[in-house]
Amino acid sequence: MASLKRVLYLTPVLLDTMPNAGIRKKVFGQLQALRALGYEAQLLYLHGDGLLLTNGDGEEKQFTLPKQRPLFRQWGYYDHVAKLIGNLARFSHVYLRYHVPTPAYLRFLKMVAAIEHNPFVYCEVPTYPYTREFNGLKGRAYHFLDSYYANKAGQYYDEVISFYPAKSIFGHTPILLENALARSIIDEGAAAGPREMGKQTGPLRMIGLAANLERFHGYDRVIRGMKEYLDHKTEDQRDVHLTIISQGDVFEELKVLANEFGLTEKTTFLSPRVGKDLYDIIQTMDLGIGTIARYRVELFTDSSLKTREYCAFGVPQLLSAEDRSFPKELTFVRYIPNDDSPVPVGDLVSWLEDLHQQPNWQVALYRHADEQLSWKGQMSKAFAVSHTVPT
Structure with a gap:
């Protein structure tokens, strides 16, 4: 008898912003990885004023929702899922990207639990612990909902997935992914191939x-390190330049800091880029700065997307908190203390000059990405523990 291998991936997030x-x-x-593993997978997420159901490969169906503020659409998201998806029983797995739980979320979990073939339910927790991210009035509301509903919801999960080590999350020993x-x-990166640095x-x-x-993100550490290096740089030492691609209040604060340090001509601040526009810029760089101040939110491990890119x-790459995908012995990774000290730019210049003298040194990066950094490998770890459902 054939087994049912259909995944419903749910996230109440405006993914297109x-x-x-x-x-x-x-x-x-x-989603791409699940298809490569042989699963039929569909994703439902917030899109504009409604919801979008997609397989990630061109098949899409849009649903219009009543006019609501995004926050209330998020909170009511799971009330709409069952109505819009129709027969939930056609899915063997339900994959939930954690969002603050609501009464609607709990009702949805109970509905899934009542399905006769008992779909396997995953809850992915992207950041843990996450309560430090609850700020302001909305944060207090989130904290209340989370403290009341999170563990209640936990009883309906078969597995919890985390990217940060933890003994227990919602009453489960988490599956640790990267x-x-x-x-x-x-x-795409491999096709671009080695280029002149x-x-x-x-x-x-x-x-x-x-x-x-x-x-x-700790990019003030880089700017302060640049200031120290340039204040003492000799004529035979390399110049340095920093490009930051982002937005937000801290982004604007760093512009002010660079100006105060007299580094306006040594820094470039660009608005967010995606796809080819982003990768064309990355390929011109000598060093990628990871997230280097996680200690400021009491996190001491890392699994950032940008370092993989x-x-x-x-x-x-330059890292501070431990990233299990990038052991310290790798020649193309440099770790600095996970603290408030300025980045030692002079040491980085010397390290990269030595690295560039090694023949075919970039091949190691492409090989590492190919062998260690694909979602197919990570998702196979999670789905190895799930059950199969007969059709």
């Missing part, structure tokens, strides 16, 4: 990325 571009890349990469890339991005006499070109810049396009 620029601030959520990183989430979109991740979710669609996971962030990854869609195979199409890895292939910055000349030894030209500026060291650094880049930092974030959909919406926060203090925990740097690797796929042959760009060495």
Whole structure:
């Protein structure tokens, strides 16, 4: 008897907005991976004033919802799912990207639990612990809902997925995954191939990325490190330049900081880019800056998407918090302390000059991306533990 292998992926997020571009890349990469693993997968997410159901490969169906503020559409999202999807019983797996639970969310979980063939339910928790992200009035409302409903919802999950080590989340020992890339991005980076890096006499070109810049990204550490380096730079030492692609209040604050330090000509601030527009810029860089101040939100491990993108396009990375996908012994990765100290730009210049002297050094980055950073490998870990449902 054949087994049913159909996944319903649910996320009450506006994936088509620029601030959520990183989430979109991740979710669609996971969807692509599920298809590669032999699953029929459909994704339902907030889109404009309604919802969009897609298989991630061109098949789409739009649903219009009553006019509501985005927040209330998120809270009522799961009330709409059962009505719009129709027969939930045709899915063998339900994959939930964690969002603050609501009464509608709990009702939906009970509905899934009542299905005769008992679909396997995953809950993915992108950041853990996440309550430090609850700020302001909306944050207090989120905190109340989470404290009341999160563990109640946990009893309906078969597995919880996390990207951060934890003994227990919602009463489950989580499956630990790493962030990854869609195979199409890895292939695009490999197709671009090795290229000439910055000349030894030209500026060291650094880049930092974030959909919406926060203090925990730590790019102020880079600017302060540049200031120290340039204040003492000799004529025979390389110049440096930093490009930051992002938006938000912290992004604007960094512009002010760079100006105060006299680094206006040494820094470039660009609005968010996606796809080819972004990757064309990454490929011109000598060093990709990861998230280097997670200690500011009491996190000490990392699994950032941008570091994987740097690797796929042959760009060495600067990290601080431990990333299990990038062990310290890799020649193209440099770790600095996960603290408030300025980035040691002079040390980075010396390290990269030595790295560039090694023959075919970029091949190691492409190979690492190919073998270690695909969503297919990560999702196979999660779905290896699920049951099969007879058709």
